[in-house]
Every structure is written in structure tokens, then in C-alpha cells.
Amino acid sequence: MTHKIHGKEHDKYLDTPVTNTLHVDNKRTDTYLENGSVTKPFKTIQAAIDAVVSSSATNKYLIEISPGPYYSDPITINKVYVTFRSCGVQGARISGLITVTNPGSPTPEQITFVGLRISGGLICSASHIAINAIDCNITGSDWNINPTVPTDDEYLQVWGGLFYANCNLTNVYAYLMGGGYYSTFVAENKEFNINNADINTPFQVTLNGTVIASAYGNRAGSSNFILNVGATLNIDADTEGGSNVTVNPGATLNRTTKASNVNNDSSVTGVTVKDALEALKSSPGGVLKIETYTQDELLPNEEMVVNHSAPTLPHQVVTEIYGLASEVDETLDFDEVDRPNYYEEDDTKTDFRDGLLVLENTQVLSPYAHYHLNELSGTLVADCSGNNRNGTGYGLPTIIDGKLNKAKNFNPALAQYIGCGEIAAFEYSTLFSVEFWVRTTYAGGQHMVVCKMSNLSTEGYTGWQVALNNGQVNFLLRGGGLTRQIQRLSTTTTINDGNWHQIICTYDGSNTPTGLHIYVDSVLNDGATSGTTVLSILTERQFCIGSRNGGWLFTGDIDEVVIYKDKILNQSEVDFRYNSGSGRENVGYYDITKGWYVRTNTNQINTSSWQNIVQIDPITTEPAGTQIKFLVSLDNRVTWKKWNGATWDTVALANIDTQGNTAVELIALIKDDWDLLFVAGTLDIVASLKSTVEDYTPELDTIQIHCSPGYTRRLGDSKVSVTRISTTQHKIKNINTEPIYQMSITLIIP
Secondary structure, three states: OEEEEOOEEEEOOOOOOHHHEEEEOOOOOOOEEEOOEEEOOEOOHHHHHHHOOOOOOOOOEEEEEOOOOOEOOOEEEEOOOEEEEEOOOOOOEEOOOEEEEOOOOOOOEEEEEEOOEEOOOEEEOOOOEEEEEEOOEEEEEEEEEOOOOOOOOOEEEEEOOEEEEEEEEEOOEEEEEOOEEOOEEEEEOOEEEEEOOEOOOOEEEEEEOOOEEEEEOOEOOOEEEEEOOOOEEEEOOOOEOOOEEEEOOOOEEEEOEEEEEOOOOEEEEEOOHHHHHHHHOOOOOEEEEEEEOOOOOEOOOOEEEEEOOOOOOOOOEEEEEEEEEOOEEEEEEOOHHHHHHEEEOOOOOEEEEOOEEEEOEOOOOOOOEEEOOOOOOOOEEOOOOOOOOOEEEEOOOEEEEOOOOEEEEEOHHHOOEEEOOOOOOOOOOOOEEEEEEEEOOOOOOOEEEEEEEOOOHHHOOOEEEEEEEOOEEEEEEEOOOOOOEEEEEEOOOOOOOOOOEEEEEEEOOOOOHHHEEEEEOOEEOEEEEEOOOOOOOOOOOOOEEOOEOOEOOOOEEEEEEEEEEOOOOOHHHHHHHHHHHOOOOOOOOEOOOOOEEEEEOOOOEEOOOOOEEEEEEEEEEOOOOEEEEEEEEOOOOOOOEEEOOOOEEEOOHHHHHHHOEOHHHHHHOOHHHHHOOOOOOEEEEEEEEEEOOOOOOOEEEEEEEEEEOOOOEEOOOOOEEEEEEEOOEEEEEEOOOOOEEEEEEEEEEO
16 A cells, blocks of 8 residues: 655555565464475564565565564664564564664665554664554654654654654654554654544644644644744644644744635635634625634633624624534553552452553562573673663573573683673672573583682682582582682582583571572472681672683583572472473463453443443453453443444353453444443443463553544533624633533624
């Protein structure tokens, strides 16, 4: 599909040949058939981008992204003509920073995001780039688009979805088409256009320089425009509502008003009511209808003065006023502060976390640092705990298939190890635990698995370490000299058999060797102890994986290194992490026995003034193996209803998991479908979250309810009072209980 913008054709969706489809799935490792060829999904989005080798606009690529855990790695897009599309219902989530570069390419190129949830921000300094966001939820991030060498090819286009971010645009043609925009935009030079957008929400646009902006066909009741010197804003007569516009010196606002003569079908537009009347003053007598817009909503008890200077008209009397009451968008949020407003079937099974309704993690261990060791290239070793304690690979440890996904192989001959900086500086009084998977056949002396210790005798080898010595585990704290140490050995069981083994070591802060414990494959494996007490074990040397500060290098494979501060893992937690020998990457898991529902309670929605429901739009993320089902009630929770494709059925709340509607089914319903159920009174919604995969939870972000308390209707003197001030002015006061943002004034011309 193509459309013309600024006189040029641009694709909305890329018409991508199947041979140019790439897949990203950071959980799937199996191969499958794609167009008769065996293929395997990329683990990261960046890897898929790197596989796109041509920047020619004739080679268009589609990268399909499987939903699941967040794709949090930074992404760099360099000279590609590509669409990123979610395979899931409500979108894969990209939380890493997206950087778009295009050094020196003269060919216009297009980057499109379809059905994704993007929260990590975007930076684009490239020239000749058009960026599309189609039906995406863009939240909590900055979008900065500023081509270094601007041309006439730079575009930002947003089609549908939500845009909840700060957006800075310089020398860019921007077009917002449909959808909801809760953002702050700063646009300088070029153009900024809004078309048929649902922006009846807090929304601000600042226009600088020679930018020309237009708003047409919108609900703009709560939008704010700030016009600075050189800027021009055009608001057409079809734009519903009165946007708040600040016009600073040197800026221009053009706003039209419709006027028509019902008797002779005359119709004109003008900037003001006066202009419209002047244009029709030569019309024969009859009924003139003038549609105008206030700069702000006319709130209850507010007044406005209508000027209608028309010297050749003998008399004007305002006889009727029609108002368009604001369309209502109710939103159910799931922030922690909203939790008391809901009823939870079991509050130990569901949680309100980071603005999302999710299943409760039944085991939350909150690691101090967590290294999956899954990196496929480079020297960065990412800390996935969220604490940003990243490491650096030295000597490029070899990437191998690990116990879980990928792991690292360490070869002392190549001086391979990972340094993580001055972290894990625990004193002997600090409780801590450390966990890893290891595989080796090395039968020699001591070699380090994880270590936070000086490698210099002059510093007394101060710190702590877990090493293997002749195949046995050695857990050691040392401080105050070589003779001041406490240590625990595993039993005579050795683990250098070439198989993967999980080791968990815990220390209780007691400064005694009996406070050290070792688990091998989830079984307590305490052997001999030695030493009495230590002095301070603090050191500024870095924490290393596979080495003691560059020495005592490890031989073998290491995977899934986790550090826990102020935490002693107990047996149940050790069993959880061991997972019957399968291990696990996640530090929590979810109850998979059934679905758990949450419904409205004190936040029940009052619909007594509504005439209909237009749409209910749940925003969800549902990884494979998870689901969210919905039911609605319009009779104060006496009965719960589901849509069966033709009408509404009553469903017992206990059967919501099998008989409830999906988010897709609810979103697809139109006003006519809701009319079969709607009765003014109350509205309740219940959502059930279920997972069959203990590592994943579905997420419910918001539920948006679109409705109308009334279409254009006569308000009458009981709702709006009209006072004639003079022959050229009338004062109108809103004595209704709800705001009015469009007025149609009928004047009788004798």
C-alpha cells in the first residue's frame, strides 16, 4: 500500500517477498522449514539486522519478532529497508535504545515498526530515512529525529496505536494519522500534521522555526499547541473541539469557522464567526447555522460571548443551541496505587507491577548480579539483574551451547576470563550466596570459577572465591594475611566428569567456617572446614569469572552465574534454581495450575449517562503459553457476559478461562455488537491471567473503554442559557453538568 506525503509515494506496509523474511525468537532454538529451506530463528533483533546485507530499496526485508521476554539489548539499524513486525497478538516488546544511522547513502530508505511495544527510545540522525510506526504502543521514552544533513526524504509517520513519549523533530516531515497521542512534541522547520487522531487527552506540541502544522479531522479537546516565532498552525473546521493554542509574537494561527444558509444551501468558511456572517450577509432571509469552536472547552457554569457583527442584517436572535458533549474515554489502569480498587481472586497469585497486571512471581530472589553468558559476539557480558553490573570478556572466551541457551568456554592458554569491575565487595559480616553451572574434565590443582580476591601476596590475597581443586569445590574467605582464612570443601565427590553440575555456595556472615555451605546439584555437600576467623575481606580488585584477577585461570565451561547479596538461599530455593536438573534462567516462576482473575470493584464504571459503548480495547502482552480472558457485566456483577460471534452469552465466572473472550475478540467488537448488550447503569470487567509455562506471565497494561454520553443534541434553555447583550453580541452560559466543546448556533434572520 502506498500513499503520497509531501508529493512523494511511501509504503505504509512493506510488500516483502517471503524469501526476505527473517525471524527473531530469543527462546526458540529448534529449526523449522521456511519456503522449503531449513532455518533457525535469530536470538536477537540485532543479529537479524546484521544479516540484512543490502540497503537497496528494491530489497525489502521483513523481520518477524516473537513475543516473550523483553528484547532489551540496544539496536543499531544501518542502511536497511526493513519492516519489524510482531508475531504476537499485542506485540513483542523492545525496551532497548534504537539507533538509526545511514552514513552517506543517497537512497531513500524506510524503516517500519508494526504491532510492537517500544519503550527504549529512538535516535535517528540519518538522512533519507522514513520511519513508520503502525499500530504500535510507544511508551516511556524519547524519540529524537534530527538528520545531520537534512533532505526532503526524512519522515516520521505514526499510524494508529499509542504514542506516549517525548518526541523532538528537527527538519522532519511528521504525520500522525489515527490513534492516541499522549506525548510532548517539539517540531522545528518542515511540517507537523495530525489527521483523524484521537488526541482528546493531554497532548502538547511546541512549534519552532518555519514549521507549518495542520490539525484536521481530529478530536483535539485537550491538546495544547505553543507557536513560537516563524511557526504556522492551521486548524480546519472539521477538527472537533477547541485546542488550547498559545500564539507567541511572530507566529500565525489560522482557524476556520463553518457557516451555511439552510434555505439556499450556501456554505462558506471564515476565521471567525464575524467573518462567516459577513460572507453570508447578502444571502436571502432564512436560517443561518454557524459552527464555531471555543479555544477551551466550555465547562459547566462557564460563559462565552458570541460576536456576530453584520451591519446589513436587520436583526439576529439566537433561538436554538446544539452542543456536542465530550466523548468519554474511560481507562482502567493497573498501577500499584490502583490495586485497592480491584477485587483479586487470590492476591498471592496476581500482582500490580510496573503499571501492569501480571501473575505473581511465587519465588522472587532479586539477584545482586546475574550473567546468562548468552552473548553471541563482542566483549560485553550483560548483567540481566537490572543492576547494570556488566562485565567484559578478555581473550574472547569461546561461545558454546550451554546448560541454558549459550555459555562460555575458558582456555587458560588464551588467557580467557571475564572481569566485572569492582563489584561484590562483601565484608565478612555480609550474608551472600553465589550460583553457577560448570562443566570440566580438568583434574589439576586450583582453578577459579568465580573470584573477588587480590592476586598479589603483598595484599594478602584478600577477598573471597569459589574454585575447583582436583575436581572438588573450594569456598574460601580470606582477610588479614595468608593464615587468616575460613574455608569449606565439598565432600570427596568430584565434579570433573565432563557433565554439567550446578554449584551453589552460601555464607551466613558469622565469620566461622561452619557458616560456609556448598550445594552440588541441589544436594548439601558440605565437607571439611578449616580456619577460625578472618579480618576484613574487602578488596578493590575486580570480580572475575574464570580467573583470580587475571591469574589462576579456569579450564572448562561456565554458565548462569548469579550473585545474591544479603541472601542465603535455603533448600527450597536451591531446589527451585536446580529445577530437577534442568536449571532455569529466570529467578522466579508462576503458578500454572489455573487462571487467576481480577475484576473491577470500587472502580466500577458508572454508565448512567451513556448512550452506548463504542469499543473496549484491552492492551495486553501474551507470550506463547499464556492467555488473558475477559468477561463483562452491565448489571452490577449479577451476570457475566461473553460474545459468541453473534450475540451475548451468560458465563459463570468460574469458567472464564475456557469461555471468556480474548483481547482480540473484544477489540474486534463494534458499536452494533455492544448495542445488543448495553443498558445504562454500571459496567464491570473481569480479566483472568493464565500461564502454562512457569517462566512466563501475560501482561495487562490498560483497558480503554470508548463511549459516548451523547451525540450532537439539542440542549435547550434548561442546559444552556442565552443572554442577548446587544444587537451584535450574545452571551452563552453552559449550565449543563458536562463540558461542551462544539457549538452550533442557529440565528433567525427575518
